[in-house]
Amino acid sequence: MILYPAIDLKDGQCVRLLRGEMEEATVFNDDPAAQARAFQDAGCEWIHLVDLNGAFAGEPVNGAAVEAILGAIDVPAQLGGGIRDMATIEGWIEKGLSRVILGTVAVENPDLVREAARAFPGKVAVGIDARDGRVATKGWAEETDVMVTDLAKSFEDAGVCAIIYTDINRDGAMQGPNTEATAELARAVSIPVIASGGVSSLDDLRTLKSCGASLNGAISGRALYDGAIDLKEALDVLKG
Template sequence: MILYPAIDLKDGACVRLVKGEMNAATVFNTDPAAQARNFAAAGCAWIHVVDLNGAFAGRPVNGAAVESIVKAVPVPVQLGGGIRDMETIALWLEKGVRRVILGTVALRNPPLVRQACARFPGQVAVGIDARDGYVAVEGWAEKSEVTALDLALKFEDAGVAAIIYTDIERDGLLAGPNVEATAALAEKLTTPVIASGGVASLDDLRALKARAASGIAGVISGRALYDGRIDLAAALAVLKD
């Protein structure tokens, strides 16, 4: 199971939010490239990056910071936030991002996801952020009437590289991931699922690893790595196949 350390970008700095609230941001590092180098040096196989400002603006905002991360590390980077048209998808992949994450646009414009998967095989993931089981979009500011499962099923035959499932109510709270909901989703899909939101301890990672057979292929961790609740080396050891 792959550990994806998270770099969430707000105004050019690495931050963590609580339940997606931009006014509840804690700054952990003002040098995103240095943070990425630390993660790569520790042995991380991927880095997960989100342009938080971009998620709200609907377009890339922290472009310079993202580019600095991509140039700083030899490991692949996946990026989400404000990616809502083919031009932006192509732009980021040309700049060296290995995988783009489509969130709001997956709900608003499903055909674009399919077109992107066809044009860039293996380089498109779908981010499904759910509150009470229903998809939230526009930087989590708006809750839809579509369930996470219904949205994920729309892309089962599209060639999506992964579904990144976030339980918003747990994100940034260190309350533990929603293992059951994540596993239940993964079991109904053939697309690999990456768990996100609430990871606070090595036991949380062990709980997710124990459900790997359901289709959970990775886990994103942010705040717990930054504040030392989870030792990165130990986390990588726990998840190692």
């Protein structure tokens, strides 16, 4: 399993939200590129980026910060938030992004996901963010009647390289991930699944690793910044 340390960008700063609420933002670093470099230097093999402003605006907002991060690291990075058309997807990949994460458009324009996955093999992931099993879009501000598993299964034949599954109620709350729902999703599809939301201890990582489903990795943010998870130990747990 891969540990994906999260860098959530709001107004050019590295922050963490509580359950997706923009007004509940805690600033952890005003130099996101330095933060990304620190994660890389500690041994992380991937960096997970989110343009929070972009998720609400529907277009990239923290582009300068993302570009600075890409210029500061050698490991691959994935980005979600505000990526809703082919030109934006192509632009980010040309700038060195290894993987784009499509969330809102996966619900509203699934054909774009398929087109992008064909055009950029191995570089397009789907972000599925949910409350109580139902998918939320537009920076988690709008809830839909779409069920998580149904959406995931609809992309089985699309060439999507990963699904990032976030339980919004767990995100930033330091209460542990929704392991049961994550494992259920991973068993339902052949697409690699990455767990996100609530990973707050080494035990959480051990639980995900032994959940009975083959997960690609886990995303953690606040716990790494707060020191609740020791990064080196976390990497050892997931590699062991």
